[in-house]
Amino acid sequence: MNKKWYSVALIAIIAVMLVLGGCGKSTNNNQPNNGGGAAGGNAGNGGGAAGGTQNITINAENWKFDQTDIKLKVGDNVKLTLKNKSGNHGLEIPDLKVNIKDGETANFTVDKAGTYEFRCSIQCGSGHEEMKGKIIVS
Numbered sequence: 001m002n003k004k005w006y007s008v009a010l011i012a013i014i015a016v017m018l019v020l021g022g023c024g025k026s027t028n029n030n031q032p033n034n035g036g037g038a039a040g041g042n043a044g045n046g047g048g049a050a051g052g053t054q055n056i057t058i059n060a061e062n063w064k065f066d067q068t069d070i071k072l073k074v075g076d077n078v079k080l081t082l083k084n085k086s087g088n089h090g091l092e093i094p095d096l097k098v099n100i101k102d103g104e105t106a107n108f109t110v111d112k113a114g115t116y117e118f119r120c121s122i123q124c125g126s127g128h129e130e131m132k133g134k135i136i137v138s
Contacts, residue, residue, distance in 0.1 A: 051073075051075040051076065051077070052076060052077070053076075053077045053078075053079060054072060054076050054077065054078050054079070055079045055081075056070060056078060056079070056080050056081070057080075057081045057082075057083055058080070058081070058082055058083070058091060058133075059083050059084075059085050060082060060083070060084050060085065060087070060089035060091070060102075060120065060131070061084070061085040061086040061087060061089075062086050062087040062124065062125060062127060063087075063120075063124065063125065063126070063127025063128060063130055063131050064127070064130070064131060065091075065118075065120075065131060065132075065133050067133060068132070068133035068134070069133060069134060069136065070133070070134070070135045070136070071135075071136050071137075071138070072110050072135060072136070072137045072138075073110075073137065073138060074110060074111060074112065074113050074137055074138070075109070075110070075111065076109065076110050076137075077107070077108075077109050078106075078107070078108050078109070078110060079105055079106075079107050080098065080100070080105065080106045080107075080108070081100075081103075081104070081105040082100050082101065082102060082103070082104060082105075083102065083103065084102040084103075087124050087125070088102070088122055088124060089101070089102065089120050089121075089122055089124055089131065090102075090120060090121035090122040091118055091119075091120065091121060092118060092119055092120075092121035093116050093117070093118040093135065094117075095114075095116045095117070096108055096110070096116055096135075098118075099121055101121075101122065110135070110137045112137065113137050113138055114137055115134050115135070115136050115137075116134065116135040116137065117132060117133070117134050117135075118132065118133050118134065118135065119131060119132040119133075120132070
């Protein structure tokens with residue numbers, strides 16, 4: 001009888017560790033498509049003229065991004081960096097072929113007006129589906 005109880009307890013502990021591990025600072029094997037960018041980058045969301053370089057750092061924590069609406073101009077060169085403040089998160093912009101994780105930077109140019117949705121690309125727990133935002137290019 002005691003062995004059966006220990007088995008159930010062990011399975012429960014492992015299940016809890018797996019769920020919590022999704023939000024922890026663990027490494028993952030996602031290969032980013034970062035448009036040739038290098039890790040690092042400058043913080044800020046520059047406003048400037050079209051065709052300029054916009055240095056944007058998005059901070060992620062459970063379960064939100066600190067910026068959910070980013071405005072850019074057609075022709076802007078973007079240096080986008082993701083920093084995780086808590087949990088393990090990624091940032092994907094499917095229409096711009098960007099997929100980065102903590103500490104990585106993607107460099108790209110927005111050459112067409114429109115709205116580009118971004119979302120967390122790493123399953124991070126119960127609020128994962130709500131981790132999204134948009135880039136508005138005019």
